[in-house]
Amino acid sequence: MLEQDGNYSVHSTYKYCVNIRGSHDRYGVAGHWNQIWRAKIPPKVKNLRWRIGRNVLPTHKRLNSCGVQSPVQCAICNDAEEDILHVLFMCTTSRRCWQRAGLWNHVNAGLNTNNNIDENLFSVLHRLDKDQQEFFSVMVWSIWKRRNNQVWDNITDSDQNVVARARHLITSWRDAQQIRSLTNTVQTDPQQMIWVKPSHGRYKCNVDASFSLAHNKVGIGMCIRDDHGRFVAARTQWI
Ligand SMILES: [Zn+2]
Incomplete structure (x- = not known):
């Protein structure tokens, strides 16, 4: 019934489901979600940002609330309950990383007093320019990665590592995108495949x-x- 020709399609069914769910307060989360999907960041980072916005990361506090036996304390500082806000922003070790990355003032100004992670996330993003938003996103990914390294492999990353990993990820991803677009240009336009002499004194x-x-x-x-x-x-x- 969703398609004119009467054939089933995932596309129309998906839209139908989203409309039903979107109109229901319990499922809808307000915010500039398109900003997330349009961002020029690696897909795994987008996915993490979406999971944070939907408050579905398996932090210790969340696991316990779902009936999974696990410690409640933060895996890194062991000093407070581990929820998303704490892991990403409130933990003293995470704050040090944001300071080291030069983003703490923006992050701190964007955080508001309520505990709603999606509101906080969008509020911080709102204060950043495009470059900062991208770096902010890979930093979030790297901080969550540190938490997982500690929990699953008992590896303790330094603050320096966390920031360097984020920088490396965004830089190498951007480089790869550039190479891909260059390759595409050459493939789609054979006219440009002209041999060019090397510069003077070179082979x-x-x-x-x-x-x-x-x-x-x-x-x-x-x-x-x-x-x-x-x-x-x-x-x-x-x-
Ligand atoms: Zn902590």
Whole structure:
């Protein structure tokens, strides 16, 4: 009944369910959710941000409230009940990380007095520019990662590690996106595949490889040319 042609589709059913659920206060969580989905951050970080916003992270406090036997205290400081707000922002060790990352003033200003994690999350994000939002998100991921490393592997990450891991994640992810978009450009526009001479005093080595399933072998070829584009050496080989 949701489709004009009478055929079932996941798309229309999903929309239907979301509309029913969205109109129900118990399920709906207000906030700029599109901001999360549009952010240029790794999918695992988006997913974590969504889980935080929905208050479904398995913190000790939450596990206990669901009847799972576990300690209630914070796995890192062992000094307070472990809920999401504590792990991410209130724990003294997390605060030190935010300070080290240069975001504590923004985070602190965005946190409000109520314990509603989604309101706090959106309130902090609202105060940050796009770059800061991305860094904030990977920091959240890295702080939660520290908590899990402690709980599951008994590994204690330093504050420095937490910040460095976040920086590394966002930098390497951005680099990978750039390479991907460059690769896409080359693939979709063969006109741009023009050989260019190396700069003065340098050689250029072009390589290629092929794979033969039938012979279970790899063929490689390479060709070196100088800064005038003159042939220097070449080699091909079956391996
Ligand atoms: Zn703590």
